Amino acid sequence: MHILHLTPYYAPAYAFGGVTRAVTGMARALARRGHTVTVLTTDALDRRHRSAGPASMITADGVRVVRVRNLTLWTRRAANLSTPLAIRRAARTLIAEADLVHAHELRTLENLLVTPLLDHGQRPPLILSPHGTLTTATGRGRFKQVWDRFLSGSVARRTNAVIGLTTDEIADAESLWRQLGAQSAMHIVPNGVDLAELTGPDCAARGAAFRQRYDLGADTICLFMGRLHARKGVDVLIRAFRWTNHKADLPGTRLVIAGPDEGMGAQIAPLLDDRIVLTGYLDSDARLGALAAADVFALPAVGEGLSLAALEALGAGLPVILTPGCHLPEVAAVGAGLIVEPETVPLAQALHALLSDAERRRAMGAAAQALIRERYTWDAVAAQLETIYAGLISPDRRSTSAEAP
Structure with a gap:
């Protein structure tokens, strides 16, 4: 499979916490298992600094990482939001190559800019991992409520499957999806470690x-x-x-x-x-x-x-x-x-x-x-993800991807 991960931050941007380590762990494990893995992300290293690496590179663990420059890091400091205004250009080509898109976190500008591209042509399925960010009870509650009222629906309604970390997170997702008029398959896959x-x-x-x-x-x-x-x-x-x-x-x-x-x-x-x-x-x-x-x-x-x-x-x-x-x-x-x-x-x-x-x-x-x-190893997590991915990819798309150069 050719898997495209969409995330605001990726290794070595570990200052952003567990999401960076989670996406990095699953991407590396999927690559070890023989899949083609691409990560589309931004150049944020932390809230004040940019990654010094190239815009596109294949890492030592076999993951291709494509970084889009943030217009400014001020919004990352002020509102924990990226400004990757050029990400749609990069995403068009990468989506055409991918069997599926796996997005990380719900309330991101990356999702708002990229997921509308999935409405055109032979649409790859969209998977969303919220990484524990759905609940409004643990901070930024008002911000999340406003975002959900005006912005989350378009992403949720394009999502084929939600992957939660726990039963509580799936309950949060089901409740929010009902409010947004969206329907997606729900799965539980935990985090892992190396x-x-x-x-x-x-x-x-x-x-x-x-x-x-x-x-x-x-x-x-x-x-x-x-x-x-x-x-x-x-x-x-x-x-x-x-x-x-x-x-x-x-x-x-x-x-x-x-x-x-x-x-x-x-x-x-x-x-x-x-x-x-x-x-x-x-x-x-x-x-x-x-x-x-x-x-x-x-x-x-x-x-x-x-x-x-x-x-x-x-x-x-x-x-x-x-x-x-x-x-x-x-x-x-x-x-x-x-x-x-x-x-x-x-x-x-x-x-x-x-x-x-x-x-x-x-x-x-x-x-x-x-x-x-x-x-809780990343290889065990990757095996569970493979099963979910395979159930979402149409046979036609899988065969087309396999024939692509």
Whole structure:
């Protein structure tokens, strides 16, 4: 199959969070399985910088990446929107080559500009992955409601299938699609991780380098990794960590907060002390180093699609402390971590339980890696996507694509 992914950002634009890593992971896995994979994206590297790479390139993992220049990055900073006004020109040729188009996130200018092109000629099917962004309950609610009222309908009505991360996301999609007068097939496919990247022979060295860089010594580390956004619960985690140390006085424990500031930096600044390390954004190598260095991972989010950071922590063999909003109840079921409410006292109790018990951490870490190996690798995700894709592509289009040069 020739698969065209449409996304506002792609590797190495990891500053935009889990969506970038998710699209990158599935694109690479599909290419490994023999498919022709093209990614149509923008030149945004983060909210202030552009990618320095060429406009079109084939990456080392076999994915062709086509980047369209944003007219400005100001809208990305102000409203988290791209301005790839020339994307239609690139899309016309790429759509003609593709068996299907897989768009990522709903409320994007990329979708508004590109999906109308699917109305002409031999139309390839359109698949949409919202990546946990549909709900209006976890931020930007008014913006999303206005966008949906005036703009989302045209994209939804062109969509053949929606791929949600969880049953909750599919319920959100079904509700919104009813409001928009749209009908699409609904499927659940989770995120995945690259176990080889998380368990490779250089992990120990990366972990040691991370500890040295931040002067962590042999301390027991609880790691938070994610954007410093209100819905991630980092403020509650800091309070819980301080409460745990005040009540139980656990010597040699540190909280490492890793991620770019998206509005919470000033709010948490008064809560920091010498046991809490704030790293800011970590690039790919440093992120892997943080996971290798950590002993426990905590993410008290109030709303996630399916947290890639949590899946990566599990893949790295870390016991995790999550909340119901992370949508990973199986973590508790298989003994890979604890699920608690995003409140100070239950979080503090969970932190104490794991930070004070190395043997329990080891057992949970082994269960964590087994869970990922069984259910959450990118190759497993790609196999599920193949089945969905094949069911949407007409035999005529598949044969035409196969004959194309």
